Amino acid sequence: xxxxxxxxxxxxxEVSEILSLGHCRSVRALQEISSPGAEIVPxxxxxxxxxxxxTIVGDGRRALIGFILPGDFTTAALTGLTPLDFGIxxxxxxxxxxxxxxxxxxxxxxxxxxxxALAWSAMVEGSIARAWLANSHRPADKRLAHLLCELxxxxxxxxxxGEHSFDLPLTQQNLGxxxxxxxxxxxRMFQYLKGLGLVQVxxxxxxxxxxxxxxxxxxxxxAYLHLNPHKTAQIGSRDxxxxxxxxxxxxxxxxxxxxxxxxxP
Amino acid sequence: xxxxxxxxxxxxxEVSEILSLGHCRSVRALQEISSPGAEIVPxxxxxxxxxxxxTIVGDGRRALIGFILPGDFTTAALTGLTPLDFGIxxxxxxxxxxxxxxxxxxxxxxxxxxxxALAWSAMVEGSIARAWLANSHRPADKRLAHLLCELxxxxxxxxxxGEHSFDLPLTQQNLGxxxxxxxxxxxRMFQYLKGLGLVQVxxxxxxxxxxxxxxxxxxxxxAYLHLNPHKTAQIGSRDxxxxxxxxxxxxxxxxxxxxxxxxxP
DNA sequence: CGCCCTTTTGATTATGGTCAAACGTTGTGG
DNA sequence: CCACAACGTTTGACCATAATCAAAAGGGCG
Numbered sequence: 091x092x093x094x095x096x097x098x099x100x101x102x103x104e105v106s107e108i109l110s111l112g113h114c115r116s117v118r119a120l121q122e123i124s125s126p127g128a129e130i131v132p133x134x135x136x137x138x139x140x141x142x143x144x145t146i147v148g149d150g151r152r153a154l155i156g157f158i159l160p161g162d163f164t165t166a167a168l169t170g171l172t173p174l175d176f177g178i179x180x181x182x183x184x185x186x187x188x189x190x191x192x193x194x195x196x197x198x199x200x201x202x203x204x205x206x207a208l209a210w211s212a213m214v215e216g217s218i219a220r221a222w223l224a225n226s227h228r229p230a231d232k233r234l235a236h237l238l239c240e241l242x243x244x245x246x247x248x249x250x251x252g253e254h255s256f257d258l259p260l261t262q263q264n265l266g267x268x269x270x271x272x273x274x275x276x277x278r279m280f281q282y283l284k285g286l287g288l289v290q291v292x293x294x295x296x297x298x299x300x301x302x303x304x305x306x307x308x309x310x311x312x313a314y315l316h317l318n319p320h321k322t323a324q325i326g327s328r329d330x331x332x333x334x335x336x337x338x339x340x341x342x343x344x345x346x347x348x349x350x351x352x353x354x355p
Numbered sequence: 356x357x358x359x360x361x362x363x364x365x366x367x368x369e370v371s372e373i374l375s376l377g378h379c380r381s382v383r384a385l386q387e388i389s390s391p392g393a394e395i396v397p398x399x400x401x402x403x404x405x406x407x408x409x410t411i412v413g414d415g416r417r418a419l420i421g422f423i424l425p426g427d428f429t430t431a432a433l434t435g436l437t438p439l440d441f442g443i444x445x446x447x448x449x450x451x452x453x454x455x456x457x458x459x460x461x462x463x464x465x466x467x468x469x470x471x472a473l474a475w476s477a478m479v480e481g482s483i484a485r486a487w488l489a490n491s492h493r494p495a496d497k498r499l500a501h502l503l504c505e506l507x508x509x510x511x512x513x514x515x516x517g518e519h520s521f522d523l524p525l526t527q528q529n530l531g532x533x534x535x536x537x538x539x540x541x542x543r544m545f546q547y548l549k550g551l552g553l554v555q556v557x558x559x560x561x562x563x564x565x566x567x568x569x570x571x572x573x574x575x576x577x578a579y580l581h582l583n584p585h586k587t588a589q590i591g592s593r594d595x596x597x598x599x600x601x602x603x604x605x606x607x608x609x610x611x612x613x614x615x616x617x618x619x620p
Numbered sequence: 621c622g623c624c625c626t627t628t629t630g631a632t633t634a635t636g637g638t639c640a641a642a643c644g645t646t647g648t649g650g
Numbered sequence: 651c652c653a654c655a656a657c658g659t660t661t662g663a664c665c666a667t668a669a670t671c672a673a674a675a676g677g678g679c680g
Contacts, residue, residue: 274628
């Protein structure tokens with residue numbers, strides 16, 4: 091299963107090499123991957139499933155402060171800032187690869203592409219956090235719509251879904267914890283969005299009739315995900331062909347930043 | 356005014372040297388320092404005053420997604436991720452130093468301390484963003500209290516205020532835009548916190564009778580600001596002596612990360 | 621089949637938003 | 651020096667969005 095990799099560009103051979111540094115393990119749903127306050131956090135890539143960053147708020151409510159999708163680092167280049175100020179939890183069953191900090195860091199210092207990838211990953215993560223902050227200032231309906239747009243885009247980036255649909259194995263409670271809404275209200279907002287004809291929900295499959303209409307409604311501007319143009323273009327075509335893409339699209343993580351050079355002209 | 360610098364540790368001479376790379380200019384209140392979508396964003400340090408990162412949400416509401424205090428970079432090491440996905444706006448009159456990207460970057464590649472400082476700065480910024488996300492899941496009273504705790508701590512870090520009071524030249528509208536609350540409700544929450552004896556407000560001066568009580572109420576854990584222990588200790592003593600510290604405490608930014616080494620043992 | 625988890629719905633409450641007006645402060649100009 | 655304008659704070663009345671409580675209805679899996 092791990093061997094079914096699809097890469098693009100120069101990163102192809104590097105990725106498998108780098109991933110072989112760590113060891114892969116399965117996680118069940120609701121398993122703590124890293125705990126808040128941890129002093130040593132290995133570089134961890136999520137290969138399959140969905141995880142989240144969270145902090146506990148108030149009485150014991152779990153506030154999700156970010157989703158981790160296949161191909162994402164659980165902590166980006168955040169390591170170095172310990173103790174960890176949040177926890178990492180799997181939301182579904184999945185697979186992760188853990189790499190010791192020291193090994194990846196020595197390798198990064200010799201490998202420009204890798205260090206760029208790590209930096210880029212951290213920056214996109216920060217950018218997403220800012221977008222979520224802005225989103226928290228929106229009313230519930232747009233908030234949910236915006237999150238759906240983001241997840242669709244990020245899933246599409248790693249080949250898991252296209253423009254019109256994607257699979258979202260999260261409960262409405264998970265979404266509520268991420269949006270700062272009650273489960274009940276998330277449900278009502280789903281009804282509302284369905285009523286507007288913006289989304290359809292079939293089990294865990296989210297279907298979007300008219301993407302640009304949904305994105306306009308949500309005030310979603312994909313710029314904050316900092317996909318580069320040719321990358322974005324690929325997403326569309328990938329969708330049209332409906333090709334099977336296996337899990338483990340570390341490609342997106344390691345190839346997207348390859349266009350960016352360390353210093354500007 | 357710029358020459359009145361107070362540094363600590365090894366960074367002292369470096370800081371003035373690096374700052375001399377750029378040129379200082381004054382900004383008035385509500386002046387756009389960098390605009391959303393900008394392709395080239397110089398490294399900019401705020402020297403005096405308060406600024407914010409913002410995005411426009413909904414009809415035209417300004418959502419503040421971060422405060423920039425004296426000694427902070429307006430964009431941390433975020434540059435590199437253009438176009439900028441937010442705007443930067445001064446909230447009071449102030450002073451900034453702008454440094455061309457190219458110069459600072461070439462210098463950073465030769466200077467370990469500097470590149471560490473930039474990375475550290477970006478990481479703390481990300482950490483603050485996550486704390487704000489968690490904060491957006493709290494009720495309004497705790498949300499305001501938490502923000503006050505953070506601002507107090509960050510001001511204290513650069514010598515602008517101590518444990519029991521600090522100057523906050525922001526309007527309640529500004530705070531509301533940051534917290535996602537209406538101006539009216541911010542005011543009500545101030546009344547409420549006053550009523551609980553947690554804060555007093557005298558003009559722009561915030562007075563905190565019992566800091567640990569306020570921090571407990573706000574669920575504020577300063578760990579997310581990633582101050583190192585000796586640094587945190589200094590804040591208290593600085594307060595007790597009530598010594599005059601001039602603006603321009605770039606010290607905090609460049610000295611705090613100096614304890615952190617690039618790779619762990 | 622039956623249990624558990626999730627989704628859905630309704631009724632009620634509460635937190636926070638909006639509107640409007642009064643009050644204080646500061647700064648400016650006659 | 652006072653009047654006025656502009657801005658920020660404060661207060662009250664009312665409204666709206668979303669939370670809570672409770673219960674029913676699906677849906678997957680042993």
